Amino acid sequence: MQEKYVAGVDVGSTTAKAIILDMDRNIVGKSLQNVSPKVAEDAETAFLKACQDAGIDREKVVLITGTGYGRLKVRFGQLIVTEISCHAKGAQFIFPKTRLTLDIGGQDTKAIRLGENGEIIDFSMNDKCSAGTGRFLDVCADALGFSVSDLGPISEKSRRPVKITSTCTVFAETEVSNQLARGRKPEDIVNGLHYSIAERSISLMRRVGIVDEITFTGGVSRNTGMVRALEDKLGRKINVSPLSQWFGAIGAALFALEELEKGSDPKFMPMEVKQ
Amino acid sequence: MITAGIDIGTGSTKGVLLEDNEKIIARAIKPTKGSPGKMATEIFNELLETSKLDKGEVDYIASTGYGRYMMEERQIQISDLTTTGRGAKFIYRDKNPSLILDIGTQSSRAIRVDERGKIIQFKMNERCAAGSGRFIERCSRYLVVPMEKISETAMKSTDPQKISSVCAVLSETEIINHVSQGIPVEDILMGVFMSIADRAGTLLKRVKLDAPVFLAGGLVHMPAMKKALDEVLDQEVISVPEAHFSAAIGAARLGYQRLQKIKK
């Protein structure tokens, strides 16, 4: 049999991620890149980079699923699935006992509750406001002169987290600078930011019901300080994986694979017809 | 008699020295950085320097703005809504304003005043920064147009591009998208001004938009803001650069009033 692959391309608001799976569900290639204004090109680049990473020809990839905020821009794909389904699927693939996924991405936060067989029971997400999302951390990190990848390690030193009262990202940015001017320690401020987001996320999770196991996905799950704050507030451990940011893409690739296995025509989702 | 009004805002600190309630003999402005209390002192000292006056020659100091409680030297602190109303009334005195729109760094407020400049009604943004000056500052940063050039650039626009996102932060993505589609920066910037004007319009309608609107706050320096407001509100909005000092002037004038009372 000819060598075949499937791909999932997750075009988020901030980053584009791609995953290549072989027919045995092994991840053979992945990529991550920032989203520029040229979303369609970024999607394609992410895909090509993943092919490169896998060391395969793009022609070998027989079915591609697009997902994420910019899913309609994955014009070279055949399937389109919302990121909610994909994150859930990806999380369950890596952590099979997942019953609740928390996805904090660049511009949105979602809580998804899953059933025994991975079916989505319920989900909720935040609304058109950047408060409580990755962007909130990006902006505040900037104001403190850190890069987001520093936030985790820095907050580790914190003893007394500063309470951040503003929910609006813009006000929080000012608040952060003021706190700094008042001589509060950067680590305490960063930790305060983490707690503030943790609180908002938990309230979102409560909307669908907090049940074990919880898997944390999306770019913000790479922030170890966020993981700590969440675990502290929830009083339990949560799953995180180095692949967390790719869960959406992994889920998307799995959808492609399942379709292929079903032998069905890739006219699966009605999404592709409209823009 | 000399009174000082110091307006410690979230973005900038402004101060004036007023002689006999009428004549502005010194003014100063600086971005607010570090401790608001120190900022206020700095501005005050600058005022003394410009006017060549001695500290003891200033009869009364009134502070206002978000940092009003932090200025040690103050004799009184007054809320920035009150002072903006009074100050704007004074600055625009020949036109007898009753509706004032104050857009500052983080705030936007619609204020209705009576004959004397007393506030009768006001509405303000509360938790969301989408309609405030900060939005423009952020745009300046990621569109790489310096603040001094923002308005000038926007004024060149022939086809303003609407911003649909309501969030000052999330609209970044949209704006960057516009850039990539080759939409000229000036049209995008004008769109940003229009979106702020839209929000201001809603605020104004909540206190009833039934009179000419007078602008106060830092955005008076931006003709583009006025242009956007003119269009959105469908009227000629009145704006002069001096109105950036509305709150400071209002504070100094109310300080004068207090002084008169005390002296009696």
Added chain:
Amino acid sequence: MENIVAVKEEDLQYAGAARKMQRQLVRDFYRQDVTKPVVYLFVGGNPAELLRALGFQVYMPEITALTMAIRHQSLQYILKAESIGYGLDVCGYVKTDIGLTHLSGGETDMGKIPRPDLLVCNYSGCSVYAKWWEALAEFYKVPLIMLDIPYHRFNDPQKEDLEYIIGQLREMVEKIEKLFDLTFDMNRLKDVLAYSRKAEDGWGRSFEMAKHVPSPIDAYFESIFYMFPINALRGTKEAAEFYDLLNRELDERVKHGIGPVENEEFRTVIEGVPPYPGYRSFWNMFKKWNAVSVAATYPKVGGMFDIPELRHDPAKPWESIARYSIFSYCNLSWDFRRETIKRYLEDFKADALVIHGIKSCRSFTAGQGDLRDYVINELGYPALYVESDHQDPRYWAEAQILNRVDAFFEALRMKR
């Protein structure tokens, strides 16, 4: 689809007939001359029959407001009302009405909305009703009659509740007779009630039609149009005839296997007031997934027309009006609402519940999340909750709602 192709043009005598007649009725309604005294009533559980029998022209500002919203004209009026102090969180109907009639003189492109000569506050299901009418009474300086309808809390309304309502109805009639120098005629009331009954029987039958698979009617999105006669014209001949026509059209659809979507795939029950400002787009989100709503609670805001015992009855005029008034949908206890949803899900072979919450209507909305919890965790049906507003387009976030609807049906389809 197969059976669509098989249907020939000439076979379809009634295609679109009901919709056409409904449009005409709306047009005529707003263009009619004002020849009689005008009374304003609320939709929920109103005693329109009594007022028609007394010789009043009946208006319901809620209906005008929603008509404005669906035509994308509500925002200007909402802003006007806000300018005299109505808060952001006040019910959009109130603001549109006050902005349109009190503050703009009632001129619309459909016709002029007359000012009221009398306000009857049928206080059935929503506390905002009282506040709204109090304000109108002050603005228009016209008499206001309070008709206090107890909340539905018991399996049967108790004798005391009915007596209380009937007592007030009689007092109201007397008061109006005096105020407007009119005489009440029982025979006229019975005629009006007979028309109401006929319309209600017909409308009730149309609901039942959705039990067919595929359903010939979208019980939520389509019903929104078909609700106009029962709510605005109940008690008139036109309304009664309208539902005859609608049923003929539905029979024809059943015969030819025609439904609101070509290939019915999902059957949903929908709860809540529609997002009028985004109504078309909202419907499209469902059509795209071949989803049909087979039962909905919103068409029962006037009264529970699907329950035959609750319809008007010329043989028991006072009692049937009183009983009807208790059972307007927002006057129902959560126990009853939960039971109703359960019944709809089961009887109409539905796959899921969709809830649309209204940010500025607490009467309908407060507790819908609990309903969702009940449906998911106790009944085991999937349920989707989305939120916007019935009047205020500023709350219609299309992309977000689309995302939720897509994800929901995607998950439903995957489960199959």
Added chain:
Amino acid sequence: MTSATSSDLIPLLTNLQEITYDIDFEQVHKWKREHPGKKAIATFPVYVPHELIYAYGHLPVNIYGGGEEISISHADAILGSFICSISKSTTELLLSHQPFRDAFDGFVFPFICDVARNLSGIFGRRISQPVYMLHLAQNVQSEHSIPYLKNEFMRMVSTLFPDEQLDLEKLRDAISKYNENRALYKKIYELRSETPWKVPLDDLYMTIRVGSNLDVVKHNELLKSKLSEYEKNERPKKDAIRVVVTGNFCEQPPLDIIRLIEQVGCYVIDDDFMIGRRFYQTPVSEEGDPIEALARHYLHEGAKTATRFHEGEKGEVILERVKNANAEGVIFLTAKFCEPALDDLVLQQQALQENGIPSVHIEFEERGSGYENIRLSLETFVESLLFD
């Protein structure tokens, strides 16, 4: 009911704030321990006749949500996002706070607004204790309203106490004790009107509010002791302006906001604070049929808050209050998302405007993020009166 001795008051006086805001309802649990077999009934604010519950020997308790003490995490999902805090935090207490559920043997939600009404259905599904939605008659003019309301009151108690009989003598006695309670409020408010500096607003507020958790007899003792304390108070008189605060008839503003009002220079002379304990502002008749007396009093003498039907007198009511309080202005202090308050405000503000009386509208919520904007609004309002 044992009458409280003065020494009983000491813990109350020293821990006033703690007891007032106690979401574990320790006072209620304590009362139940002292009265075995008796019940505590939680009532949502405004217009529930406590006298009736008290007449059965049970303890009526006003509930006011969780305030600053509990964070909302479940209730959002149940109620929706555009809902007032008191409803959310009361639901939160139900869902996640056992001491609250254990304290009460029944709940009453009056139909003061749609949210309060709907809460009854949410509670009803989740607990085994009886829950009653009290429909308060709104037709002031109908002769059928009083018989209806009497019957409604009886339905309430027979739902709460299905196997118990009402003793009319005990009801008369209860009315008399609550009349004493009302008379004491009146005295304190009069004292405050004459010499506002003697009665600190926050202390008065908590003194009234703490009564929610107490037997009325004990509360009467407390009020008496506070009254004499206030009379002797030697706080200096301040140059503050006299105001009426209205609109907060149900959800209570956080204590910090109440304090802020005084801090920025206002003497609150007339207010709606804790109107849920003061909605009968005149004594209820102790003659004749006591149930009818309660019903009649609600219809004709009950405080005219926005949560009931009142045609054509909104303007007059507020103007009258301003006049009686000899106030210079009005602060509309309303709970965020409280529609009844928002609706009535329009007509009231209009009346004030026409009469040249300044007013300001402030919205509050529990656990709001800082009070900077509220302070700003209050200061601006005061300044508009202070400066010429």
